Amino acid sequence: MTNQPGTLTPPNDGLDAVFAALADPTRRDMVARLTEGDATVTELAEPYDMTIQAVSKHLKVLEDAGVVHRSRDAQRRPVHLEAEVFDLMTAWIERARRRIEARYRRLDDVLAAMDTSDPADQGTDDPQPRRKRPAS
Amino acid sequence: MTNQPGTLTPPNDGLDAVFAALADPTRRDMVARLTEGDATVTELAEPYDMTIQAVSKHLKVLEDAGVVHRSRDAQRRPVHLEAEVFDLMTAWIERARRRIEARYRRLDDVLAAMDTSDPADQGTDDPQPRRKRPAS
DNA sequence: CGTGTAGTCAACTGATTGGTTGAATAGCCG
DNA sequence: CGGCTATTCAACCAATCAGTTGACTACACG
Structure with missing residues (x-):
């Protein structure tokens, strides 16, 4: 089952795998380590208490x-971080964030419109929005 | 085991859980759905072929x-998206990305310095960087 | 050639996960 | 009250996962 039936999710890139890979703290730590530069398996293994x-x-x-x-250098296998996948995740996250903000913006508009049109409940005529965007 | 021994990862926020939660396509889809507005469990369940x-x-x-x-409205449990966690993830990702870019910048500097100091291989004296930032 | 080093493959184990069914709780409505 | 609706809880199952041990491949070097 690659993707679920009724969905608004864009096709399905390797996003599953990327999020899953980064869900493990050890793996996330290795990635952090790799931002400092390529490393061999043994180098990467050194800090951890595992085989x-x-x-x-x-x-x-x-x-x-x-x-x-992983490339190949004699019997060594230098590991290199592939920066592009970060863009993939950021894209997903930012898309979600934008949709949320759009929704709040829409809501603000409605409330503002009600302020100016609703005859009741209007002592002043300043269209002050009630709902603020979520603390970002 | 909350966190691994030798590590440069900041303490450990709920990042594990967040990434893990978003690793499942169904869950990611639900989140996408929730960017459009709060929803009840049955509403959310509707598109999927599961109980x-x-x-x-x-x-x-x-x-x-x-x-x-999840709040409470009589027997209903409206589900509301908590936008802040996105910031948490974005922070981690962007930190990684910045470190990668800093590394490349550093490398460029070294190469540029070699250009101006190395007596061989310098026909012109413009310190043109060889390596570009990774395609972002 | 043989030995040591770097890494992977394979088989096993215990814990977690995504799903199921069935029963329980909680609150509205006639 | 009794029943309907919305949701959760509990037990179970199959698949996946993070880790292990042990055997294997690949290469450098003396």
């Missing part, structure tokens, strides 16, 4: 999600 | 992650 194999698996998850790319 | 209980569970996950808040 190299486990780290390798985490890396595979990140790679499958497209967060990371 | 109300399953939807209720998804909602619980979103709530525990702080993505959503």
